[in-house]
Amino acid sequence: xxxxxxxxxxxxxxxxxxxxxxxxxxxxxxxxxxxxxxxxxxxxxxxxxxxxxxxxxxxxxxxxxxxxxxxxxxxxxxxxxxxxxxxxxxxxxxxxxxxxxxxxxxxxxxxxxxxxxxxxxxxxxxxxxxxxxxxxxxxxxxxxxxxxxxxxxxxxxxxxxxxxxxxxxxxxxxxxxxxxxxxxxxxxxxxxxxxxxxxxxxxxxxxxxxxxxxxxxxxxxxxxxxxxxxxxxxx
Amino acid sequence: xxxxxxxxxxxxxxxxxxxxxxxxxxxxxxxxxxxxxxxxxxxxxxxxxxxxxxxxxxxxxxxxxxxxxxxxxxxxxxxxxxxxxxxxxxxxxxxxxxxxxxxxxxxxxxxxxxxxxxxxxxxxxxxxxxxxxxxxxxxxxxxxxxxxxxxxxxxxxxxxxxxxxxxxxxxxxxxxxxxxxxxxxxxxxxxxxxxxxxxxxxxxxxxxxxxxxxxxxx
Numbered sequence: 001x002x003x004x005x006x007x008x009x010x011x012x013x014x015x016x017x018x019x020x021x022x023x024x025x026x027x028x029x030x031x032x033x034x035x036x037x038x039x040x041x042x043x044x045x046x047x048x049x050x051x052x053x054x055x056x057x058x059x060x061x062x063x064x065x066x067x068x069x070x071x072x073x074x075x076x077x078x079x080x081x082x083x084x085x086x087x088x089x090x091x092x093x094x095x096x097x098x099x100x101x102x103x104x105x106x107x108x109x110x111x112x113x114x115x116x117x118x119x120x121x122x123x124x125x126x127x128x129x130x131x132x133x134x135x136x137x138x139x140x141x142x143x144x145x146x147x148x149x150x151x152x153x154x155x156x157x158x159x160x161x162x163x164x165x166x167x168x169x170x171x172x173x174x175x176x177x178x179x180x181x182x183x184x185x186x187x188x189x190x191x192x193x194x195x196x197x198x199x200x201x202x203x204x205x206x207x208x209x210x211x212x213x214x215x216x217x218x219x220x221x222x223x224x225x226x227x228x229x230x231x232x233x234x235x
Numbered sequence: 236x237x238x239x240x241x242x243x244x245x246x247x248x249x250x251x252x253x254x255x256x257x258x259x260x261x262x263x264x265x266x267x268x269x270x271x272x273x274x275x276x277x278x279x280x281x282x283x284x285x286x287x288x289x290x291x292x293x294x295x296x297x298x299x300x301x302x303x304x305x306x307x308x309x310x311x312x313x314x315x316x317x318x319x320x321x322x323x324x325x326x327x328x329x330x331x332x333x334x335x336x337x338x339x340x341x342x343x344x345x346x347x348x349x350x351x352x353x354x355x356x357x358x359x360x361x362x363x364x365x366x367x368x369x370x371x372x373x374x375x376x377x378x379x380x381x382x383x384x385x386x387x388x389x390x391x392x393x394x395x396x397x398x399x400x401x402x403x404x405x406x407x408x409x410x411x412x413x414x415x416x417x418x419x420x421x422x423x424x425x426x427x428x429x430x431x432x433x434x435x436x437x438x439x440x441x442x443x444x445x446x447x448x449x450x451x452x453x
Contacts, residue, residue, distance in 0.1 A: 070449050081284050128404070135400040142397060146387050158446045162379055163401055166439050 008220065011213040014192040018210025022046050023204045044102045046203055050211035051095030058088030058215055059132075063164045066157035078153035079230075081142065081160060083222040085136050091215060092133050099126065128167075239320050257303055265296040265344055273351035282355045286417050289348055290369070290410050294339055294402060297373035300340060301333050302394045304378055305385035322451035326443050330378045336369030354432035357419025365413040365425075368432045370407050375436050379443040382450050408432055 026046040065081035068074070100119055107121070122124075142159055146152040251258055254258045305313075316325060345366060349356075377398055384394035412428035420431050 070446075119325055127407075131403045138397050138400050142383070142393070143389060144289075145393060151386070154381055154449060157380075158450050159383050159397060162383075162439075162442050162446055165442050166376065166401055166435070167404065 006106075011096055011216045012140035014213035015210055015217050017192060018206045019214060022203055022207035022210055023203050026207065028198075029203070031199055041102060041106050042200075044098060045200065046207040048095060048098040048102055049204075050208045051091050051098060053208055054092040054211045055088045055095060057212055058084045058091060058219060059136075059164060061219065063161055066160040069153055069157045073150075075149060075153055076227075078149075078157065079222055080219075081157065082140075083226055084219050085139060085160070085216065087219045087222050089133060089136050090218075091211075092129060092136075096126070096129055096133075135167060139163070236321075236324055240328045240331070241262055243320060243325060244332050247328065247332040261296060261300045261303075261340070262343070263300055265292065265340060266347060268292045268295060269344060269347045269351060271407055272350065276351060276352050280353050280355055282417055283414070285352065285355055286414055287410055290406055290413070291346070292348070293366075293369065294373065294406055296344065297337055297370070297377060298390070298398055298402075299397050300336060301374060301377035301381050302384070302391050304329055304333065304381040306381060306391060306394060313451060317451070322448040323444055325451070326378065326382070326447040330375050330440060330443060331376035333378055334371040337374045338367050339370075341366040341370045348416040356417050356420070358416045358425075361416035361422065361425050362413055365409060365416055365431060365432075368429060368436065369405075369409045369413075372409070372432065372436050372439070373402070374445060375440040376401050376405060378437075379447060379450075382447060386450055411441065 026043055031043065062081045062084035065077045065084060069077035090235060103121055103123075104119055138157060139160055141151055143156045146155060269292060272292060276284070277286070342363075345363075377394075380398045380401065381394055382391075385396055387393060408428070408431060412425055412432060413427065415425045
C-alpha cells in the first residue's frame with residue numbers, strides 16, 4: 001500500500017507544481033512569434049493539447065478496467081471504468097471548447113460571431129471527438145437503463161470495449177487521411193510538434209505532465225466518492 | 236463449429252421465411268423511406284446529396300433490420316439457443332446472416348432509389364462493391380449492439396442510441412468511398428478505401444466474436 005501512497009502523493013504534487021508553472025510561464029514569458037494569427041494564440045498549445053492527452057489516458061484506463069472486469073468480475077473495476085470515462089468526458093469537453101475558441105480567433109477572425117461558420121469547422125479531428133464523446137454519452141445512457149449492478153457492469157463493459165476499440169483506428173487514421181487544421185494533415189499547422197521551438201517545449205512537456213496528473217487525481221476522487229456513496233463496492 | 240454455424244444460419248433463414256411479417260415490415264419501411272426521400276428531392280438530383288441520403292436510408296433500415304436479431308425473439312428462443320449452441324457460433328452465424336440480408340436490402344434500396352430519383356452513378360460495379368461492404372459493415376457492428384440492447388432489457392430506441400455513435404465513422408468512410416465510385420474517378424483511388432473498409436469490418440467482426448460470449452452468459 002505504501003507504493004500506492006507514494007504514487008498518489010507524486011501525481012498530486014505533480015499536478016499542483018506543473019500546472020502552476022504552466023499557467024505562469026505559459027501566459028507571462030516572451031515566446032518566439034509564430035507569425036500571422038498564431039502570434040500570441042500559440043500559447044493555447046499548453047492548455048488545449050494536454051486536455052486531449054488526458055482524455056485519451058482516462059479513456060484508456062476506462063477500457064482497461066472494463067477488460068479487467070470481464071476477466072475478474074470484480075465490481076470495483078466497473079466503478080473505476082465508469083469513473084474514468086466520466087472524468088474523460090469532462091476533459092474532452094474542455095479540449096473541445098479550448099479548440100473552438102482557438103480556431104475562432106486564429107482561422108476565422110474575419111467571420112462575424114453571429115455566423116456559425118466562425119465557431120464550428122468540419123475538421124476531421126473535431127468530428128471524431130464529437131463521435132467519441134457521443135459514444136460515452138450512449139455508454140451512460142446504457143448504464144442508467146439497467147438496474148442490477150452485475151448485469152449493468154457486464155453489459156456496459158462489453159459496449160465500452162466494443163465502441164472504444166472500433167473508434168481507435170479511426171481517431172488515429174482518419175485525421176491523417178483527411179487533413180485539416182491539425183498537425184499531421186496535408187494543410188498542416190504551423191505548430192507542428194516536430195518543429196515546436198525549444199522555448200515552447202520547456203513549458204509544453206511540464207504542462208502535459210501536469211494535466212495528466214490532474215486527470216489521475218480527479219479520477220481518484222471520482223472513484224472514492226462513488227465508493228463512499230455505494231459502500232457495498234468497498235473491498 | 237462450422238456445422239453449427241451452417242445449421243444456425245439455416246435456422247435463421249427458415250424462421251425468417253416462416254415469419255414473413257418481419258421481413259415484409261422491413262421492406263415496407265425501406266420503401267417508405269426511399270419514396271419519401273425521392274419525393275422531397277423532387278428530381279433535382281445533386282450527386283452529393285443523392286449519395287448522402289442513400290446511405291442514411293440504408294443506415295436506418297439496417298438499424299431496424301438488425302434490431303430484430305436479438306430484440307425480437309421471444310425469451311423461450313433465447314433459452315433454447317443457449318442450451319443447444321455455443322455463443323461464438325451464434326454470433327458468427329447471425330453476423331453472416333445479417334450481412335447477406337443487408338447486401339440484399341442494399342441492392343433493393345438502390346434499385347428503388349434509382350427508379351424514383353434517377354441514377355447518377357458512373358462506376359456501377361464499384362458502387363455495388365461499396366454497397367456490399369456497407370451491408371457487411373452494418374451487420375458486423377449492429378449485431379453485437381442488438382445483443383447489448385436486448386440484454387439491457389431495452390427496446391429498439393436503446394438500440395438506435397447505442398448504434399449511432401459507432402455507425403457514424405463507418406458511414407463517413409462509406410460516403411467518402413462511394414462518392415469516388417459515384418463520380419467515376421480513377422479506380423486506384425477507391426481500392427485503398429475499400430481495403431480500409433474491409434479492415435473495419437474484420438475488426439468489428441473480431442470484436443463481436445470475442446465479446447459476445449461475455450454477453451451471452453446468464
